[in-house]
Amino acid sequence: MRHQLEGSGASRGMALGRARLEQPSRFLVDETPLEQSEVAGELQRLDNALASARHELRGLRDKLAGPLAREVAEFIDAHSLILQDPEFVNGLHELIETGRYHASAALKLQRDSLVAVFEAMDDPYLRSRREDIEHVIGRVQGALSRESSVEERKLASRVGEILVSDTVAPAELVPLAEHGVLGFILTSGSALSHSAILARSLRLPMVVNSHAALSHLQDGDLILIDGDSGKVIVHPTAQDIAGYRHWQREVAQQDERRARLRGVETRTVDGAEIRLFANAELAADVAQARTNGAAGIGLYRTEFLYLQRNQVPGEEEQFQAYRDLVLGMGGLPVTIRTLDLGADKADSAGIVLDEEPNPALGVRGVRLSLRKPQLMQTQLRAILRTSCYGPVRILVPMISAVEEISTIRRMILECARELRTQGYEIADSFELGAMIEVPAAAIALPSMIRKLDFVAIGTNDLVQYTLAVDRNNSELDTLYDPLHPAVLRLLSQIIAVCARANRPVTLCGEIAGDTRFTRLLIAMGLTDLSMHPALLLEVRELVNTLDRSALRKHAPALLRATDRAGVRRVLARLEDAP
Template sequence: MSLWLSGIGVSRGIAIARVQKAHGGDLDVPEYRLAAGDVESEIARFVDAHAHAKTQLREVRARIPEGTPGDIAAFIDTHILMMDDRSITESTAAHIRDGRINAETALIRTRDALISVFEQMDDAYLRTRRDDVEHVCSRILRILLRSERQISARSEHGEPAVVVADDVTPADIILLAQQQVAAFVTEYGGPLSHTAILARSLGIPAVVGLRDARRLLRDNETVIVDGEAGHVLADPDTQALGFYRDKQRQHERHRAGLVRLKGRDAVSRDGVPIRLLANIELPEDARVAEESGAQGVGLYRTEFLYMNRKELPSEEEQYDAYARIVSAVSGTITIRTLDLGADKQVDSGRSHGPLPTNPALGLRAIRLCLKEPELFRIQVRALLRASAHGRVQIMLPMISNLQEFRQAATLIETARAELRAEGRPFAENVPIGAMIEVPAAAIAAPMLARHARFFSIGTNDLIQYTLAIDRVDDEVNYLYDPLHPAVLHLIRHTIESGRGAGIPVAMCGEMAGDPRFTRLLLGLGLTDFSMHPNSILEIKQIVVESDIARLRAAMTGALDSGDPQTLRDRIAELDAP
């Protein structure tokens, strides 16, 4: 009898294959005290395990083929760098020495302390970086316990399998992809998890957040994985197999056809040009973005320069990093200023006070920068200097009122004056824009548009704040609804406010790269989309096949119906041929 399961679809595609379960999720970790004479040898045991784990990651890194998207190698590079982080190595050794406890227990204490810091982070994307800590510490822990798990991408019959696990690390995913894994199904994770990001980059169907998957699915049984809908069908009947095999062939033809669009402009059937931009994090990603046809960078995050360190990055360090990425991008690059909060140590250990009860609503992003103007000044000087190497725009995150924007603009103008007086080169006319991710900013968009040079809608936070839910929280993320009428009203109001003031409006949240929403956003008047480079061709195909005048006419009055189902029906009609 067939079993139908639902999780979170995070990577499109259909897989039909046998189950290969990855066993050994939670580890049985012993805890014991050491004799005084055993402390140094226990530290040495930890150091050996740490070195072995680092060697394993370097071997995985060396096996990544040439031409692989930069973000894939970046995950492994992040883990290799984290291996050398003193917050892991020195803290664990200190726990062993001070508490006279075994290395496994000491490492778990280190891991839990670091994870608690990441879980307090306000930015949903950065909060998922707790997974990096989990994966790095787990790799060392398994070596200490002599319990290194081997995950195979092949079934007992030697065919590509659907790997079912509690979670899979970036290193596991890369190795499994090289074995031509059919799909991933994990019990944990969400749209921003490592499994989701890497599966999308590698084009592997994936469903995450499917609780009890290892208990409900049997080794070697045939399953169908629909990575778009988030469905897993176990022991399918003949009719279901036929339906999904046909759907699988359609998807493969569709992907093969996207290659034709690489050199084509993103212009709709009725002649409306649309700008497709990329969200990137590393200079290597710029090459991948351009190969995918991106016309520039709509979001470059700067937080990683500040994380996993005790000292703030200097102006020179930041300038070097920004200059490299700006030089690697041929089009305009929009760089977001620091989007961290007071719950992180970003200032050489100085405390801003007790951790806030709700850091997402606390001292973060532009609020922190305005309270710590020297922190902001150093970054802005570095950004302005980097503007001498290309076309830079500076984007201010979490703006909630006009006063914040004007304060930040004044500090930026002061930095300009300093550089001018010092004779340092920079572009005089760097546009300063606002990220619209707080409902108050969306509502006040007409006022902000008179001062900002551009808007970028951050749908990830805008949806969270509008609907008062944490999309990383498994208990409430089912309420995360991009099609909620309130969300769509705020998006439309922001776009219309920008158009009325004559400034460009982009969208850089996940919604911009989701093909389910492309025609809706075109109908609402959006013309600048920024997304993961791997989504660009998919979105371009929808653009070139769309009649935007028809889409805009179809959306007239649709948001005012008051009935969510009527709205969803209208949106579904937009995708009809």
């Protein structure tokens, strides 16, 4: 009988397929105590399983190819390190030798203990790292029970299936996709996880936090998932499937139509150029940006370089990543944002900070960079060294005072002098910009603008801080609204200040790639938008049908609106504008 499960959308798209359940709890765990005579043999079984798991990971790594190879290899290496960690292995040995546990039971105890540590963490990103433990333990359990679970081990070779699991390892996504897995339903996870990031780059629909999925689904159940809404339909009706087939036809037609826009200018019908840039953090994002005709990289997030390890990346490693980025864009402008981490994530990157009760309002972004100048100087040197390969702009997050801009500019000049003295070839001058995401910066922008070469608007945080609403708190979803009149007035002020000072301004938040907001943003005077590269063609298609002059006439009415209902009434009129 048809029924529906709820979750959260983490990667857009739909998929129809047969459920294939994979969960650690399905592995047979023998909880009977060992006899003393069985201990040596059980230790050997465990060591054989560990060796088999390491061999599988090496095999996976050897098969990697394409733009995601580097990122996926790093996840595989992280899992390999866990399998080689003496503390991890010795702990399992002790459970077998002293506790007389079977290997499967020792693995389960180790898993439960380590997962409990991660689940107790407040930060969503750090909680998501429990996935690494799940994946490693699951791989060893699978090696232990391989003879009795052959069908489960053939998961990756099945075509037309949707994986239902507690978690899925980033390293598994590419081989699963290559073998026909159509999408993912996870009982845990978040849109911040590495797996979700890679799923979006691979265009695989993913639903996370569907807590009832494993208990309400059986192997082979026909399911329809929607990665936009987070809904999972079990035993879909003919009407559901007809709706899915209609969606497929629409997507195919859209893809074919939009593919023809890759080499086309983004220009309104009245001749106004709207520049569409790409947000990026993976090599695959950069490749997709080039393919879809991005005007450049409007926001390169450097945090990914720090968060995929437990130590700070050095200058040379950062330089190589930024150089590949600049070369990958083939002479188009690249905007690199300096490190935007707070106390909640800094420890995982090897940066020691005192614990904070509210990291979102604490030492993060430029505040962290100024507290740890060596950290900032290393990053600035790496960025400046890439400037001889193509146009590079430096963007600083969480600016709230003009003094911060002055200090950062002095640091840039000092690093540039040092590099030239050391014989490095770098550009003659550098563009410095501020991410306007703190209301204080938006209000004080008239006094800051002359010290800046460009401005980027980070609406995700600007909305959060203006409305005092945690954007990750699902209880406050209805309050987090970019259409709040106060937000629109701040945006209008930022755009006006930049126009008067003749400084370019780019909007980099999620609403830049959301076509529900495109008319509004153009009406307010924006001409530069930066978004996920997968959204470029969709936004270009819409922009090329719009009349900027006609939309601009509605700007005063937008700013006169006193409530969100009033804003939406004006938006309805924008829909009817030519």
